[in-house]
Amino acid sequence: MTTLEKPRxxxxxxxxxxxxxxxxxxxLAxxxxMATTGGGPAMRYAGRIPLYDVExxxxxxxxxxxxPVTSTSGKKVA
Structure with a gap:
């Protein structure tokens, strides 16, 4: 089973x-x-092991x- 096929x-x-x-x-660092300071993806624990749901x-x-933008000035694509 590849990484892309695992649920967590x-x-x-x-x-x-x-x-x-x-x-x-x-x-990884x-x-x-982010796991300690926040801002990262949601995670669950299986005992002490953090697991991340693919969703x-x-x-x-x-x-x-x-x-999407069309230039570095941030103009959005119409």
Whole structure:
């Protein structure tokens, strides 16, 4: 079963998933920090192991992406 087929991922699998599925590069260290300071994707625990639902990762990734623009000045695509 590949990372893209699992319903929940371990934190170490999240960076590859976000890059492969959404093209969003994020370091494991950044996810670790977000887990303590906030701002990261929602997670659940199985004992002490943090697990990330794929749907939550997809939602978090969509929220991080801007609307399409046609220039760096931020003009939105019509």
């Amino acid at each position: 991922l371990r934190r170490s699998e999240v960076p590859a998933y976000l890059l492969d599925k959404h093209g969003i590069p994020i370091a 950044t996810l670790n920090k 939550d990762l997809d939602r978090w990734a969509a929220d991080r992406l801007s609307q």
